[in-house]
Amino acid sequence: MTPQALVEFLQAKFDGKLLESGMTGSDPFIRVAPEDWLSVAQSLRETPELQFDYLMCLSSVDRKELLEAVYHFYSYPQQHRLEVKVAALREAPKIPSVVHLWKTADWHEREAYDLMGIEFTGHPHLSRILLPDDWVGHPLRKDYQFPTEYHGIDHTGRKWLTLEDKIPEHLEHQTPEERAAKAAAGRAGARGGTS
């Protein structure tokens, strides 16, 4: 199907469920509400004229008050492309999961959850995938605050250990007094060497 024909076909088929439809550049796209997404996804995959069997990419986009999931589909038998956008409110970003239809969505939904904080309801094990499990926040959101430290590792690059600092216990080989004395001796030696 040509992109234009595909858009018309989708408009006729999902009448009333499409919030928006048209072309982005050369690709046809539709916008669906989260509550309709599961049934639309099912027919995208199973309708003989559509047969979208391959989910190329799942991206998440921060649209200020909305968080958006963008699906790029391709059909190997029919050789056409489609972009689907599903947006949910930022306060409760819940979008139904499509893992049972396309397994590609498994890791991609986990990634979108990890980096953007979109919650995919019905995902078998939605958890962080690229960041550590105890990471705070979702970095790809536009209002993300970069952390200044993570488990005692300083991220600002400004904090250096001084002689007065308490050294973590497992690294403690000498008392602060011993360290100070050693450092003073080192400085004296260095001066002696250069003068």
Added chain:
Amino acid sequence: MAIHGCYTARFPRRLLLKDFMESLLGMTAQPQRLHSAHPSPDSPEPHLVTDEMVLNMGPQHPSTHGILRLILKLDGEVVRDVQAEIGYLHRCKEKIGENLQYNQYTTYSDRMDYLAGMNNNVGHAIAVERLMGNIQVPERAEYIRVIMAELNRIASHLVALGTYGVDIGAVTPFLYAFRDREKILDLFEEVSGARLLYNYVRIGGVVRDLPEGWGDRCRKFLDYLAPRLDEFDTVLSLNPIFIDRTAKVGVLPADVAINYGCTGPMLRGSGVKRDLRKDEPYSVYSRFSFETPVGPGPRGVVGDCLARYWVRIREMRESAKIVRQALDQLPSGPVMAKLPRILRVPPGEVYVRTENPRGELGFYIISDGSPKPYRFKVRSPAYCNLSVIGEISRGALVADMVAILGSIDIVLGEVDR
């Protein structure tokens, strides 16, 4: 289990294996025994009661080609389940993309799939050019891009095949492969000054023209390569031990491959004749004649490890064919379009996919009209290819895990981005 203690001590910041297994698989990682200390009296042979065992492969393991952790659930020698934990090499490529101007990102695209820097450069450049819409890339630059991308595909496959041999226990072919790859890197060094991270293909063309006599040296290399590939076949591809290790192992059916989004040699190994260079020709690929190899291999079945290997080794010959044609047709002229110093990209969005050595590399870029992208998403082929590992290694033997993982040909820099 001793592994838990060891893991906790070395990586105290991540969650414990026990919590991880409980949360993901809904199973408890209690200390497991092969022989039960308290045999159940109901069992016919109480002293032979066995439990499932959890084995941690990686994160530092020579066959994981980077830092990847696989959690294997074993029943004796048989793998019951595999859980991959990735992210150790996450470098925030997408967030960085949102904070850089379009032309500044080229160096970062090199570092995603560091075995195929040229291919990544080409994908990124094409994506931004389509988004801008009005750029006329000079003809000569398009041909040079194709030459570089195909040479890099050969180099990347040589690493994949050589290291695959090492994974399975054949060390010599690895040295052969790296010897030949060096010659490609020499050619790249001449044009770009670098041997791994090239930053050569830029938005609007390529950064500088080919040096004097480079085409002849490239032809000489292609003449040199053809007999070397035959040699490689003799040493590794048709080696009976190698075939025994890879044929009928890790079979990936075509429908599963498509469902998991596998692309590139993974998909073609499963018998699906799909290649973006032919199906959605970008650049000047439509002007060259070449074949799309598909599985099965010389033995075995469609979709096994040997088929994936075989697709790669035959793709190298096809790439050499493309390079030769491109060198013959190479037009003269400029190699860079006239562009302003700061690129003005109109608002809009684009999803562009190109054929990388590992499969479909996609760039989804949203522009809001400012000098920096609003959203920069990378769809990496190895990320999707790796996600299928649980499916194809279920029921395999522990010893075959390395063969299966090697045949997927992952680059962790691209998986984690």
